[in-house]
Each structure stands twice: as C-alpha cells, then as structure tokens.
Amino acid sequence: MFPGLGKGINPRKMASMMKQMGIDVNEIEGVEEVIIRTPQKDIVFKDAQVTIMDARGMKTYQVTGTPQEVVRETTIPEEDVKLVMEQSKSSEIDARNTLKETKGDIAAAIMKLSNTA
Numbered sequence: 001m002f003p004g005l006g007k008g009i010n011p012r013k014m015a016s017m018m019k020q021m022g023i024d025v026n027e028i029e030g031v032e033e034v035i036i037r038t039p040q041k042d043i044v045f046k047d048a049q050v051t052i053m054d055a056r057g058m059k060t061y062q063v064t065g066t067p068q069e070v071v072r073e074t075t076i077p078e079e080d081v082k083l084v085m086e087q088s089k090s091s092e093i094d095a096r097n098t099l100k101e102t103k104g105d106i107a108a109a110i111m112k113l114s115n116t117a
Helices: 011-020 078-088 092-101 106-116
Strands: 023-028 034-037 041-045 049-055 058-064 067-071
Touching: 011 023, 078 092, 078 106, 092 106
Parallel strands: none
Antiparallel strands: 023 049, 034 041, 041 067, 049 058
16 A cells, blocks of 8 residues: 555554544445446456545545456347347347347348348
C-alpha cells in the first residue's frame, strides 16, 4: 500500500499512521461470493475476502481469492427470434441457434439462414 513501509513495520503502528491520515480499513464479514460481470464473461470469487479502505469518503474495495472465469451466454430476445424466423422462413430452433452463433446480429443471422435455404 505504501512503498517501502511493508517490511518490518509494526502492524499496530501502520494502523495508527493510517488512522492519522484519515484512512480506515475494514473487512466485510461473511462474504459468500463476489461476481464481476463483463459483456463477455463473469469473474467469480467463491472464496472471496473483501476489504474496504475509506480514505476521507473515497471508498476502495479490495477483493482477494481465487477467481474463476465463466463465459456469458448471449441472451436472445423473443422479438429477434420471430423477426429472423419471418425473414428467413426458418424454424424457431434454427433462428435461435443462428442468432447465438452470430452473437445476436439479426442481419447476419437472416443472411446465413437465407443462404442455406
């Protein structure tokens, strides 16, 4: 946290110095899971430990643990499936699967299904 201070400093002295600078550090008890969501994947910490550092109103959360990456599946709206079905004259299963393949790109799905018909 502070370069050069991590080695050999008394933890109580460090806590006192941080308190003088207006920095409070507290651990959140009983955390069961932390999930970081991105459009492509979820990063899941099942054994997470979360610490909050409050420096004069600015809170910083620190997550430690073992991350596991889970790829997120594309959610396809029903309206998109119906539109692809109508435009390409395909079945619901084919329309849905092709939309998943094209990551929800309606035009690409219609073109792909129209070319295979």
